[in-house]
Amino acid sequence: MKKSKGRPAIAEGQKIAGAKTRFDRPRVAVAIMAAGKGTRLKSQIPKVLHEVAGKPLLEHVIRAAVRIAAPTDVYAIIGYEAERVRQAMQPTGINFVLQADQRGTGHALMVARDALSGYDHVIVLSGDAPLITPETISSLLDFHLDQHASMTLLSADLANPTGYGRVLRKGASSAEVQAIVEEKSASLAQKKIHEINSGFYCFLGKDLYGNIDGLSTDNPHSEYYLTDMAGVLRRARKRVVAWKTSNPGEVLGGNTRAELADIDHFLRMAKARQLMTDGVTIYYPATCVIDADVSVAPDSVVEPYVQLLGTTRIGAGCRVRSYSVIRDCEIGDNVIIRPGCVMSESRIGARAEIGPYTHLRPGSDIGEGAHLGNFVETKKIKLGKGSKANHLTYLGDAEIGAGVNVGAGTITCNYDGAHKHKTVIEDEVFVGSDTTLVAPVHVGKGAYIAAASCITDDVPRDALALGRARQVLKEGWAAQKRAEKKS
Ligand code: UD1
Numbered sequence: 001m002k003k004s005k006g007r008p009a010i011a012e013g014q015k016i017a018g019a020k021t022r023f024d025r026p027r028v029a030v031a032i033m034a035a036g037k038g039t040r041l042k043s044q045i046p047k048v049l050h051e052v053a054g055k056p057l058l059e060h061v062i063r064a065a066v067r068i069a070a071p072t073d074v075y076a077i078i079g080y081e082a083e084r085v086r087q088a089m090q091p092t093g094i095n096f097v098l099q100a101d102q103r104g105t106g107h108a109l110m111v112a113r114d115a116l117s118g119y120d121h122v123i124v125l126s127g128d129a130p131l132i133t134p135e136t137i138s139s140l141l142d143f144h145l146d147q148h149a150s151m152t153l154l155s156a157d158l159a160n161p162t163g164y165g166r167v168l169r170k171g172a173s174s175a176e177v178q179a180i181v182e183e184k185s186a187s188l189a190q191k192k193i194h195e196i197n198s199g200f201y202c203f204l205g206k207d208l209y210g211n212i213d214g215l216s217t218d219n220p221h222s223e224y225y226l227t228d229m230a231g232v233l234r235r236a237r238k239r240v241v242a243w244k245t246s247n248p249g250e251v252l253g254g255n256t257r258a259e260l261a262d263i264d265h266f267l268r269m270a271k272a273r274q275l276m277t278d279g280v281t282i283y284y285p286a287t288c289v290i291d292a293d294v295s296v297a298p299d300s301v302v303e304p305y306v307q308l309l310g311t312t313r314i315g316a317g318c319r320v321r322s323y324s325v326i327r328d329c330e331i332g333d334n335v336i337i338r339p340g341c342v343m344s345e346s347r348i349g350a351r352a353e354i355g356p357y358t359h360l361r362p363g364s365d366i367g368e369g370a371h372l373g374n375f376v377e378t379k380k381i382k383l384g385k386g387s388k389a390n391h392l393t394y395l396g397d398a399e400i401g402a403g404v405n406v407g408a409g410t411i412t413c414n415y416d417g418a419h420k421h422k423t424v425i426e427d428e429v430f431v432g433s434d435t436t437l438v439a440p441v442h443v444g445k446g447a448y449i450a451a452a453s454c455i456t457d458d459v460p461r462d463a464l465a466l467g468r469a470r471q472v473l474k475e476g477w478a479a480q481k482r483a484e485k486k487s
């Protein structure tokens with residue numbers, strides 16, 4: 001590396017004079033309210049575990065949160081089916097606080113007092129509003145810090161504000177907020193306000209916990225409303241402000257099944273648009289279901305009614321035809337997937353051709369240029385380069401070499417009722433149609449298996465194996481039978 005003149009090089013990790021260290025920054029926690037049951041969903045599954053774009057609502061919110069703070073400074077407040085929620089979100093590495101009885105959003109923050117009161121600022125997010133972006137949270141925090149506010153809420157103008165809390169500003173052009181009034185308690189005039197409370201906030205930690213005991217349950221739901229902190233802090237002569245987002249779509253919550261469908265559609269379309277921007281052709285994108293973590297390389301074509309799920313990765317120049325459902329698969333370049341294929345946890349090499357109606361079950365590793373056709377099912381197999389199994393076949397627990405032809409109707413009998421056994425077929429073997437291979441069995445390189453054979457013993461290299469009864473012929477038998485029937 002060239003040394004720059006005049007200045008000494010800075011060693012890694014060395015403090016640079018004038019730059020802020022992490023100790024200069026205020027300590028910020030993110031609390032995610034996720035304890036509610038979600039009564040309006042009429043479900044056994046807790047609301048925050050309902051999925052949009054293939055992931056639970058709460059996971060979307062956590063993903064945004066950990067872009068703002070370290071996972072160790074993120075706290076999900078959980079209650080309804082808490083253990084189930086905690087287990088599902090454990091891999092994110094965040095903390096959990098239990099709100100055993102769910103007595104409102106204000107109560108959620110009360111029970112988190114021990115966890116949160118050591119922080120300078122507390123950002124509060126809703127576990128049921130998954131469209132929030134790290135950029136918006138960050139802007140909210142910046143505004144809160146600039147304003148030296150005790151409470152800053154994120155607001156939005158909605159064409160239809162029904163159901164949301166309304167923001168009562170001190171004056172039309174004032175940043176300051178007088179109070180938030182919930183739909184159920186709002187007067188007719190207040191219901192006409194279109195500026196709504198999004199359910200995202202920043203609090204000055206010491207003011208939040210210095211005043212939270214001022215909340216009461218004097219409202220139609222008899223709950224502690226976090227929204228009432230606006231009024232409580234105002235009365236304590238603290239500064240309460242609102243920052244209005246220009247992306248009202250980000251505040252939408254999934255309180256009902258219809259709202260979940262709207263959010264899912266929004267996220268799916270955003271994903272499809274991103275892939276199209278990146279060079280993928282998608283016909284009728286609104287009919288496709290593509291999860292957030294899926295990747296597709298340029299010049300691949302996705303036909304209508306395709307589902308690409310989980311961590312599926314598709315190479316360049318592929319074509320995925322209609323009605324295929326692909327989960328957690330890795331697909332090379334220039335692969336053709338014909339209509340109606342179902343595949344999961346499998347790998348497909350470049351230039352392979354699959355389908356129509358092929359079922360790849362977990363652990364299928366399909367070699368370059370291989371062909372799998374109609375009604376072929378595979379599980380835990382390795383299929384070599386250029387090998388073919390084109391019709392009506394089951395291949396399970398098998399290792400199949402390159403250049404192998406597997407005839408129509410071939411079956412690996414891999415299960416003896418108690419244990420699974422392996423079939424090995426070496427390179428360039430020809431397996432005649434309607435062969436059953438009773439595992440464990442080994443077929444040597446270049447061997448030839450006659451059609452309709454039941455192969456129970458190993459076949460050596462270059463041999464012919466016949467495993468069926470010799471044909472019997474009875475001349476005139478059928479004609480005689482017909483004559484007997486007539487008389
Ligand atoms: C809340 C706001 C409302 C705002 C709206 C935006 C209150 C009182 N109202 O209403 O002003 O317009 O969000 O979406 O806050 N939760 C807990 N513990 C509880 C109760 C709720 O953790 O005891 C969680 C829920 O799981 C949910 C979040 O808090 O993730 C919001 O609760 P929810 O009941 O959905 O509030 P909204 O009626 O939507």
Ligand code: CA
Binds near residue numbers: 128253255
């Ligand atoms: Ca809500």
